[in-house]
Amino acid sequence: MNETLQTIAKRKSCRSYQDKPLDFDTLTIILNAAIQAPSAMNRQLCEAFAITDKMLIDKLANAITYVFNERGETKPEDYHCAYHAPVLVIVSGPEYDSKRIEDGSCMLENIFLAATSLQIGSCWINQLRDTQNVEEVRAVLSEIGIPANHQVIGCAALGYAALDEPSKEKNASRIHII
Template identity: 30%
Template sequence: MELLRAIDGRRSVREYTDAPVDDEVLRELIEAAVKAPSAINQQPWSFIVIKDKARLASMSDQAKAYFLKASLGAPAHRDMLNDPAFHIFYHAPVLVVIAAAEPTDWAVEDCALAAENLMLAAYAKGLGTCWIGFAQHWLATADGKAALGLLATYAPIAPIVVGHPRREPPPVPRKTPEIRWINQAGPAA
């Protein structure tokens, strides 16, 4: 798939089928992720792959409770998170958490670059992904790290669900970017 087509077509998917994602495909996505640039080539990332539905449901409940107790997000978020039927991982069959295995000055940026590679590679394979921001705060707690089997020194950065999309989400309108040209001639005509 052409790169610009993948960038243009990738969407955050929030509806998944029950079809499993093959372990070999997940390895290919992680191989694409680790080809991301990293500051000083430190490659601080670690990947945790969870395919257990019961564990994901439990993690969803715990993350929702934490988010609500900490009074994070907007009022609309609280309404959604108070709904017992809302599953923050959207019932996707897989959660891949990209964590920083060691604290570095640019670990967050490095893991985010790896996450984008993973999401684009998934799209190229006909899979959907969504970065789950609702999970981030809880995953950074001792309980969240324990659920992931992480040492206290690790920092979960990017929780990304992966699965077969139930449908293709429509394009999301984009704002015109603000661009400031700093040169004497101005933009090329």
């Protein structure tokens, strides 16, 4: 199996991170991989916002938790949507772009594969898709610099894994060759 296929097979979700920041060069390599993703008509409208400020990540996580609590979706006391990762990358695109979900998802997949190839743990974070338009969350997104007309596609928590867990078995019965 070649190196690319090995990286794809090794990719897994990481939900426990070391309290160690990613260095600037490593983060830049991962973000540059994101912008290599295909986009509809090569318009390249989606953007990646990498947050390395722990207080800002926590502020966003607290706003999301507040929304869940207000909706009656109680989370455990130690809940943190980004699993206390040292980096949270938010991928968003303009709401007028009908292909933002597809384009942003490709960016996120490149982030996960690049992180895996560099032995960096990663996890897809979905909570912003459902909470981004609530005032408390949108205020933090604005503070981060995400344009008001952008919708969040998804997020990637990034950092050095605290535990080395094996990849989960994949269900090959989902493959159909016709």
